[in-house]
Amino acid sequence: MRVNKPFDVPMEICSSRWIANETREIILAPLDGASGVMRRAGGISPLPGQFAHISVPGVFLRRPVSIAGYGDGLLRLLVRRAGRGTDILCSLPAGSGLSALFPLGNPFPQDKIAGIARSGGRIWTVSGGIGLAPLLFLAARAAESGIRVDSFAGFTDEKNAFGTDELKSCGQCAVSIGGFVTDLVEKELEKSKPDMIASCGPAPMLAALQRICREHALAAYASFEERMGCGIGACLVCNCAFEADGGFAYRRVCADGPVFSLMEAKLP
Ligand SMILES: Cc1cc2nc3c(=O)[nH]c(=O)nc-3n(C[C@H](O)[C@H](O)[C@H](O)COP(=O)(O)OP(=O)(O)OC[C@H]3O[C@@H](n4cnc5c(N)ncnc54)[C@H](O)[C@@H]3O)c2cc1C
Ligand code: FES
The missing domain is CATH 3.40.50.80 (Nucleotide-binding domain of ferredoxin-NADP reductase (FNR) module)
Structure with missing residues (x-):
């Protein structure tokens, strides 16, 4: 179930601040040209559980980050410093540009x-x-x-x-x-x-x-949070086993999830 179409949106960091020891709140706004394109295409309306795939300067693969809020075109992310990509993301000052591919994945039901x-x-x-x-x-x-x-x-x-x-x-x-x-x-x-x-x-x-x-x-x-490559269902990097019909089946966390019924998950 794909609930709404994703866009790769050029954005600018409006604000970035620490809200906890290793966690930053980052608010992104579409760059001027991008808001017009988004509006003409019917707008973006992310739902809770969907995520954004963020291009981080100097890092090859995009990093998946949950949408923590959305309104008036502003995208709210909460980012915990976990490694190189999130460290760079947390160090970018207001005014920095990056692109966000969103909304991706399936939301809570x-x-x-x-x-x-x-x-x-x-x-x-x-x-x-x-x-x-x-x-x-x-x-x-x-x-x-x-x-x-x-x-x-x-x-x-x-x-x-x-x-x-x-x-x-x-x-x-x-x-x-x-x-x-x-x-x-x-x-x-x-x-x-x-x-x-x-x-x-x-x-x-x-x-x-x-x-x-x-x-x-x-x-x-x-x-579910899993390591990702493409974020759009093509590379299978995020494949995980889930219970299905008495056995198990592989599902792509990016495109079939990231939200799944907790009962289907194969957990430790
Ligand atoms: C759907 C989804 C939503 C997410 N939402 C958020 C969010 O809202 N805020 C946030 O801070 N993080 C979120 N994550 C996790 C975030 O994507 C990873 O922490 C990030 O990709 C790590 O990149 P890095 O370059 O900083 O670290 P790396 O150097 O790549 O890795 C550092 C550490 O993070 C672990 N890691 C790498 N990728 C992931 C991953 N995808 N999930 C869990 N652990 C990972 C590695 O195993 C390693 O221990 C989400 C992940 C997914 C899949
Ligand atoms: S990250 Fe490529 S298929 Fe999920």
Whole structure:
């Protein structure tokens, strides 16, 4: 399912600031000529869970980064310094140019979210570290459509925490510092259940969450982070095994995901 057409947009960094120890918020705006092209082609309307493939100066392959917010043509990214590419991205000052191919991939399930809005249901987000980035976009959009979004956010330590005030504007937010965020989820499940869980984070966290969701028969979706080449389904660099028909099948995280049902994932 390709939900909207991607564009390779020449953009400029409007602002870039540290929001946590190793994490930067980078806001990109289309360069003058690019906004006209985007408008004529029907505009760009990314959905939560989709990502941008960012060209980083001096680095051969683009780097995939989740869309953490989008409005008035401004693209919000939250970037954690992990290696050469993200280090360069975090060091670029306002005014620097780069190109962003977006929106790519499939978002969190829109029909299900619309149904939850209609029935007055609840969504929980569960994140580990920078995995919070796509969930901030999801929480904001879901809250706009009247859904209460409660969140469980895990960070390794205080210095790496970010985004919790934004989450609190959409519902309750429980924060785990240096522990297992899934312990908080299990505790809350003794009192209430959501209609859907949206998650993103390291594989061990997703594995623990998968076990919990199986035990409680909960609908859960996760955005998966995998090394990528092309980002558009052509090179198979991002191929991963998922459960299918009693066996397993390879799926391309960039084009078939990055959002999948958490129940289909083969996790450690
Ligand atoms: C769909 C998607 C969404 C993502 N969203 C974000 C985001 O919002 N913010 C953010 O900071 N990062 C995000 N990532 C991860 C980000 O793409 C990687 O951290 C980045 O590509 C690493 O590049 P580098 O040159 O800095 O590091 P490299 O030098 O290439 O690698 C440094 C370390 O990062 C690991 N790594 C490399 N690529 C990935 C990858 N794709 N996923 C996970 N680990 C990787 C390597 O194994 C290595 O340990 C996302 C990845 C995907 C696939
Ligand atoms: S990155 Fe090339 S197929 Fe996914």
